[in-house]
Amino acid sequence: MVQKQEFLQLIDKYLTGQTTAAEKEQLLNFFESFQGDADEWDETVLGVKQELEDRMLGNIRQAIAEPVSNKSPKVVGLHFFRNVAAAVILLAVSGTAVYHWYHKHDQQQLTAQNKAVVKHDVDPGDNRAILTLANGTKLILDSAKIGLLSQTGNISVNKISDGQVVYSADKDQQNGPVAYNSISTPVGGQYQVVLPDGSKVWLNSASSLKFPTAFTGNEREVELTGEGYFEVARNKAKPFNVKVKDINVSVLGTHFNIMAYNDEAAVKTTLLEGLVRLTHGNVSGTLKPGQQGVINDKGIKIIDVDTDEAVAWKNGFFDFERVNIQDIMKQLSRWYGTEVIYEGKIPDDEFVGKIRRDVKLSQVLHILELSHVRFRIENKKIIVTP
Known part of the structure; x- marks a missing residue:
């Protein structure tokens, strides 16, 4: 000894x-x-x-x-x-x-x-996802050819590489009904989508994102299940909100990760850059870079973390x-x-x-x-x- x-x-x-x-x-x-x-x-x-x-x-x-x-x-x-x-x-x-x-x-x-x-x-997972258009059409992205996937009015959807789709819309488009698309990854899949405002979202496996094909009005709002990493395009006039279960994550322009799987005990939001405000019922909290908000039935707990761990999957x-x-x-x-x-x-x-x-x-x-x-x-x- x-x-x-x-x-x-x-x-x-x-x-x-x-x-x-x-x-x-x-x-x-x-x-x-x-x-x-x-x-x-x-x-x-x-x-x-x-x-x-x-x-x-x-x-x-x-x-x-x-x-x-x-x-x-x-x-x-x-x-x-x-x-x-x-x-x-x-x-x-x-x-x-x-x-x-x-x-x-x-x-x-x-x-x-x-x-x-x-x-x-x-085998390990790979780039796989299904894009569901507003009319119910489902596009299997991993087998779709690179190029134009959909064109509706002034809104186009393009697959630019294996693992990435990009939405383009006229910035001045403010009128007309709001149409929603969704992208979902299966177990063993991941994918990236560039939203109409230029914001980038990476989806981990068994996740989905619902979003409008054009951001009209005074806010940008999307809905997430599972896990996603966000790089939000800055726009002071239009805050960006992520709805996760009964939680709202509000930002102006920032980089953050949200992990919200149903089999996890808490929803975890990890901030890399910028500022994020979390709201859960009547409780709210603000994250600074290097912090994580842990939300469960006990409320919101903010802790300092190693952000590399949260985004390692990406x-x-x-x-x-x-x-x-x-x-x-x-x-x-x-x-x-x-x-x-x-x-x-x-x-x-x-x-x-x-x-x-x-x-x-x-x-x-x-x-x-x-x-x-x-x-x-x-x-x-x-x-x-x-």
């Missing part, structure tokens, strides 16, 4: 980035030895355990964020906290799913390509910030179109780090399995076992 003085020296070396692989494993094993013996941790000698863990976690986040050479694998991390404690695994993932890991092993390299073929593997990643296995499985289920079944005790461990969203399901599960969780895939079902 590492002696206390030696442990303190290892902590200093770790926080300054000077530990070797062997010393890092020694340090993490020492942390893990205290998981069931919290009373044995002497804070007068070793310091406050939670503070040390938070400092170590900060180093991990910094390492993940550091840019790497294009000649090297794209390095991202998945770090495992047993009962919110020691990081016992360090992983790196490249576009071809190459993993580096530590924990009771020498440093080694594993490639998912060397694994046996998974019988019931699942940038092609799963980003876990001390997330439990149930929440991870929700994300995987939506993106890979799978059902999740738990057998036995559900692990209460938490995870920190990133995994690319463009790899097969078996590769993601393989990373998680290195953290003492077991899975098998059967007919698009993920079975989680102790």
Whole structure:
């Protein structure tokens, strides 16, 4: 066992980035030895355990964020906290799913390509959506050709690339009845739409957006289900409102993400730029950049967050910030179109780090399995076992 003085020296070396692989494993094993013996941790000698863990976690986040050479694998991390404690695994993932890991092993390299073929593997999601026009016509966007999709009066809809549609309308169009379109993504789909005012919306899987084909009147209003990232075109004369269930998100011009799936306990609005006002019943709150509004039946709670985690899906990643296995499985289920079944005790461990969203399901599960969780895939079902 590492002696206390030696442990303190290892902590200093770790926080300054000077530990070797062997010393890092020694340090993490020492942390893990205290998981069931919290009373044995002497804070007068070793310091406050939670503070040390938070400092170590900060180093991990910094390492993940550091840019790497294009000649090297794209390095991202998945770090495992047993009962919110020691990081016992360090992983790196490249576009071809190459993993580096530590924990009771020498440093080694594993490639998912060397694994046996998974019988019931699942491909990742892709750009898929259905556009429903005001007359009820449904256009399958993933199979539609690039070019003009619809023309109604002065309003045109064009598919300009795989994964993006753009609405164009006369800016002076103020009269006539308001017509509504909607775009919806299935489980395992995502899509981007540019609205008539130039605002951009990215939809995550199992989501939908209802919007007018031209913004008339004094406000711009859309309705969202699921999850969407918004870059709103600035227009002081016309506030932009997003209706989410019984919640209103009001902005002038800003970048924000709304996560409002029905199987989540709260609606979360995360602000990257600008200013956002949240209204839920008689309660309201204002977000500043770097803040998240968490809304549930208890009201509105505003917290400081890492905004990268909230929009990682838009940038092609799963980003876990001390997330439990149930929440991870929700994300995987939506993106890979799978059902999740738990057998036995559900692990209460938490995870920190990133995994690319463009790899097969078996590769993601393989990373998680290195953290003492077991899975098998059967007919698009993920079975989680102790």
